[in-house]
Amino acid sequence: MRRATLLLVLLTACGTNAGEEVRITYRRGESLGTFLRALKDSNVIRDERLLRVLVRLGGIERKIRPGLYVFRRGEGIWRVYEKLREGPKVRYFKFVIKEGESLKDFLPRLGRYGYDTSYLLSLAHDSLFLMHLSRKFPFLRGKKTLEGFMYPETYFVDYGASEEEVFIPPLEKFRKVWDSLDVERRSRKVGLSPYEVLILASIVEKEAVLDEEKPIIASVFLNRLKRGMPLAADPTVKYVLKNPPKLLSRRDVGIDSPYNTYRYPGLPPTPICSPTAKSIEAVLEPAKTDYLFFASADGRRHRFARTYREHLRNVRRMRLK
Incomplete structure (x- = not known):
């Protein structure tokens, strides 16, 4: 009874004028003291020690749930206490x-x-x-x-x-x-480790715009890998540039990085993005082609080529548009 009376006295003694909205998140694993200090630092309350006493007297010290709480600057401790007792505004x-x-x-x-x-x-x-x-x-x-x-x-x-x-x-x-894609087993069919499948899928993801072209683009890279040719994939270079341009310069493709697939043959050391299931599937089931090159045709589709001479013609055709 005395505890309840003391709690009521403390609560009614606190002001209730409220101002600007403040959103504060209480995370799992975070100490209650850190959370209450954040309330003080955000000018929601004036005295974190008083609030800590109220929380303890109210028996909610171990019941405050993690989540997003919405307060107002200068809000009365009574309202703050009530919000802590009710739980987070947004989960x-x-x-x-x-x-x-x-x-x-x-x-x-x-x-x-x-x-x-x-x-x-x-x-x-x-x-x-x-x-x-x-x-x-x-x-x-x-x-x-x-x-x-x-x-x-x-x-x-x-x-x-x-x-x-x-x-x-x-x-x-x-x-x-x-x-669901059974990558661990199916990767052997294309001569890659499961992680190499993911790496190549990330490159296909960045190169392809249309899902229907992904198996063809995957076949180009796999054909180049089998021949020991550099992948020469722009996205791998852009991955390590701070502000990559739309079109890489000669200087860009000359940078010394294991992600530079113009300079170093084989795959880069890690994926370069988060690929979708369709890109992973494209590497596991590539189209059957003998293409070694591709160039953008219209910003979405690509023109594929078997020889470098044919590839250069496709590049010139694209630049004339």
């Missing part, structure tokens, strides 16, 4: 990974939901984090990056998810697609 946010995007394309967008994007990018290339994930996702064993494994799709992410947890839904979707 989920929509996050889209577009086809052909790389980690550096889509991870920064999580910043608008309060995530530390620099930390997310470092996690995506952290060997210890990948080793931890590989217990649940065996296809990550021995990998140095999550590039290519974050499946392009629309996701509804729990606002309370930690930085580590936001990677899970795209990886689970990737696993479903990967297993």
Whole structure:
């Protein structure tokens, strides 16, 4: 009874004038103290210690749920306490990974939901984090990056998810697609390892505009690999350039990088984007062709060639348009 009376006195002693809206996320694994300090730093409350006492007296210290909370600057502690007791205003946010995007394309967008994007990018290339994930996702064993494994799709992410947890839904979707395509078994048919299939699929994803052309483009790259020819794929060079131009210059294709498939034969060391199931399937079941070259015909379709002379004619034809 005395505890309830003290709580009532504390609550009624606090003001209720409210101002500008403030959105603050309480993440799983985050300490309550850190969350309450964020309320003070955002000028929602004046005294985090008083709120901590109220939370303890109200018996909700271990019951505050992760998620997005909406407050107002200068809001009375009574209203803040009530909102913490009621739970988060919004549980989920929509996050889209577009086809052909790389980690550096889509991870920064999580910043608008309060995530530390620099930390997310470092996690995506952290060997210890990948080793931890590989217990649940065996296809990550021995990998140095999550590039290519974050499946392009629309996701509804729990606002309370930690930085580590936001990677899970795209990886689970990737696993479903990967297993449904039976990549581990079918990759042998095209003479590639499963990871090499993913790498090549990411290049096909960036080169192709039309799904119907993907098996043909895949056949070109596979034919070049069999002959020991460099892939000479523009997207692999653009992957390492900070501000890649639409058309690469001679200087661009001369850069010293293992991702420069003009300079170094074979596949780049990792995927360069998140490929779709159709791009992966195109590598597993390429068209039967003897093409070695292709050039853009109209920005969407491509002209394919068997010889370099024929390829040059196609390039000239494109430039005359």
